[in-house]
Amino acid sequence: MKFGNICFSYQPPGETHKQVMDRFIRLGVASEELGFDTYWTLEHHFTEFGLTGNLFVAAANLLGRTKTLQVGTMGVVLPTAHPVRQLEDVLLLDQMSKGRFNFGVVRGLYHKDFRVFGVNMEDSRGITQSFHTMIIDGVKTGRISSDGEHIEFPEVEVYPTAYSKELPTCMTAESASTTEWLAERGLPMVLSWIIGTNEKKAQMELYNEIAIEHGHDITKIDHCMTFICSVDNDSNKARDVCRAFLANWYDSYVNATNIFNDSNQTRGYDYHKGQWRDFVLKGHTNSNRRVDYSNEINPVGTPEECISIIQRDIDATGITNITCGFEANGSEEEIVASMGRFMTQVAPFLKDPS
């Protein structure tokens, strides 16, 4: 069983960038002190939804501050930066941290990123798959080249050489297409916190079926399951403390991308648009109802309630790499306290899948 802490670096109304970044650092350092295995960072640009635009640099700083903690990206928006730059960053962090860096990626959901960095958002899936293959091969061989559809450059040597024999990676998988692509290659997925147990189970069944067809040992693939978490001996207090943060946070998420607009015609994001339509039908466009739904499917409550929710998903998916986001727990001290309760009153009581 492994436990991670994911930090969104969201800027709630009324907070300064300094306060958000101080908390970002403090939660990373506290993660090591409290015994978490991994601290995960998220990439966002130009929005209060997340203040960390370059995860390699943010992860570097946290790796420098810590000794044993793994630090990961969840994820780098792969299509919007040159693959050689990304490979060079990955190798550097793998070496400087002596194997404590986990390279997690996403294909991107936010139109401003693609506009500013000059990439066609409709090509994001193809570019992601192409760049990912290139980068992972480059880590192993120390060389990279491309004469492909999305980018062209001659073969070059890249440095430093890799430290890890097998670089830890993951990719956020929401659609069936991404799940299938990862399964064919036996690569680990990150499962989202906004889907319920049945959807997680269905996603894993799809993955496992395809991975087995392609000859992969599914018992050795380190998928990661994410949650929003608040642990308090008073269940109502845990739910209430999350409410203000999550209402603003979910609104910020919806405002940060234009793909949920009815008139949006961006191709390649049918899964997300369909998911949003389901949200609309269920009335989850109302912030309070969305938070209620979030609280129902995530470990928000007493230690016993949190154990029950996470164990249910462990049993349904077989995933034992559990990552929780705690930023909705109030002040920095309250967040660290909730992290502490998770590591002492929840984590030790979770069991391998039955």
Add this chain to the structure above:
Amino acid sequence: MKFGLFFLNFQLDGMTSENTLDNMVSMVSLVDADEYHFDTVLIYEHHFSKSGIIASPITAAGFLLGLTNRLHIGSLNQVITTHHPVRVAEESSLLDQMSEGRFILGFSNSENDFEMDFFKRNLASRQQQFEACYDIINEALTTGYCHPQNDFYDFPKVSINPHCFSKNGPKQYVVATSKSVVEWAAKNALSLTFKWDDSLADKESYAMLYNEIAMRYGIDISNVEHQLTVIVNLNADGDLARDEAKGYLKNYIVETYPDIDHVAKINSIIAENAIGTDAEYYDQIKLAVEKTGVKKILLSFESMKDSNDVKNIINMANDKISKNIKA
């Protein structure tokens, strides 16, 4: 006079990438202690060969800033022409926040035609792209936003997050790579970094050009603090120091200056840096300081193979700095 270190991170024959980076990390950890008077560490950007195995100096600076408490750490020559300016601005402001003002942005135009072509930049408009990138970066670091509408970048106004911790963004230096860059730097009152592999005559001509342009355009350069980079290899046996330096520099010089006499170039670098015996280096460096008007000297000890010798030389230099401070 202020002092700091810079790291080229050449991976020499017989060394691994891990050894090379470990040497930098241990040296930086050493001089971060309060008893040392070095205040700066800058890291060299280089791509595609062992003559510099760090391609992302800002990322490396991020790690070292996390590891240290006191030193100001940054890039020596972040090549802004071949990088997206919004990325450079985001990385710089992020580290300025995370280090509470200890990050330094040293940047450079691209001197390498292969890299310009590799990253799909037009050779003919090198200087214009460099200036356009800088304008975007500087706007972002000083205001928190950028809204470029030039020949190279055109997109809506965006917030560069997190905004800087420092009032006007991190301290900036630009490498003196050409007359056009030096003229531009003078017009913008930006401090120069003089290259260790340029001849003293070139450095002097850049310094004179800078002052002439600043005067002609009425630029206030009272806050300008140029810095000089110096390769150090000192040994009681001067020939040993010179031989070690020659071996260290050879691959880099062959790669960087393919069309000149490599032996002559290396000999000139040895003569104009702090390479030889303890008695040989002082006059040359003093002359370079006088000719360039620098207020900071950055030293690289990486050509010295024996780590104990390096520590001894660092301690000797530290003692001299300490005595000067007390005097």
